[in-house]
Amino acid sequence: MRLIDTHTHLDFPDFDADRPRLLANAAARGVERMVVLGVFEGNFQRVWELACADERIRAALGLHPVYLEQHRPEHLGLLRQWLERLHGDPRLCAVGEFGLDYYLAELDQDRQQALFEAQLQMACDFELPALLHVRRSHAQVIATLKRYKPARAGIIHAFAGSYEEAREYIKLGFRLGLGGAATWPQALRLRKTLPRLPLDSVVLETDAPDMAPAMYPGQRNSPEHLPEIVGALAEIMGIEPGLLAEASSRNACEVFGW
Numbered sequence: 001m002r003l004i005d006t007h008t009h010l011d012f013p014d015f016d017a018d019r020p021r022l023l024a025n026a027a028a029r030g031v032e033r034m035v036v037l038g039v040f041e042g043n044f045q046r047v048w049e050l051a052c053a054d055e056r057i058r059a060a061l062g063l064h065p066v067y068l069e070q071h072r073p074e075h076l077g078l079l080r081q082w083l084e085r086l087h088g089d090p091r092l093c094a095v096g097e098f099g100l101d102y103y104l105a106e107l108d109q110d111r112q113q114a115l116f117e118a119q120l121q122m123a124c125d126f127e128l129p130a131l132l133h134v135r136r137s138h139a140q141v142i143a144t145l146k147r148y149k150p151a152r153a154g155i156i157h158a159f160a161g162s163y164e165e166a167r168e169y170i171k172l173g174f175r176l177g178l179g180g181a182a183t184w185p186q187a188l189r190l191r192k193t194l195p196r197l198p199l200d201s202v203v204l205e206t207d208a209p210d211m212a213p214a215m216y217p218g219q220r221n222s223p224e225h226l227p228e229i230v231g232a233l234a235e236i237m238g239i240e241p242g243l244l245a246e247a248s249s250r251n252a253c254e255v256f257g258w
Helices: 019-028 041-053 073-086 109-125 138-148 163-171 188-196 223-237 241-256
Strands: 003-008 031-037 057-061 092-101 130-135 154-157 175-178 202-204
Touching (some): 003 154, 003 202, 003 223, 019 223, 031 041, 031 092, 031 241, 041 057, 041 073, 057 073, 073 092, 092 138, 092 154, 092 241, 109 138, 175 241, 188 223, 223 241
Parallel strands (some): 003 031, 175 202
16 A cells, blocks of 8 residues: 655654654555645754655645744745745645634734735745645635635645535645544544545645544554554545555645656
């Protein structure tokens, strides 16, 4: 089974003690490529160094809404400089992680929107996919994407919306990132939505070290867990795991131009 983990944070300190072992074990389990996403300006260099050190890793750089208070106006300029400098380098695959988070009430929505639109414009300018964080903000994200119409589209990370919202994203050319969330029995709406999704609309992810699947409760999530996640998702969708693995990897390659 050949797999691609389209969303990880392998640069986080959670992996400092055993990152080489983890990468080797993930590869042995069929995870051929992993995308590591930047979330604030201070970790861009670390993300890039990982991509330069291991051919299985690709980098994306962005300013995550949850770190809103850490971001400074000049960080958008620095992000643009990174994208300009690395333009055309295959190790850089996307802009992200960025988006809107309406779950955390303390995050100013107007400031988030400005940050979101500035990065979406960069994705359009550099013709890179956008890897989007969307939490309780689907309507606003969809409306914004309809205004910008990014040619490369991208991925809605950790999709947990309705079937109607899924259809809107698919119409805009976006793929839906599926991972550990749907493996939990309490994810009732998502588990009802998954069997209705066309196979050409989904990609796989772990969000490691977060969003551990139900079979690894309370543990650090890892690309190593992707085969079990595939098995659980395929069962929910009523298809063979190999079919989901093949389709999701093909979709990921289309998103990133691999």
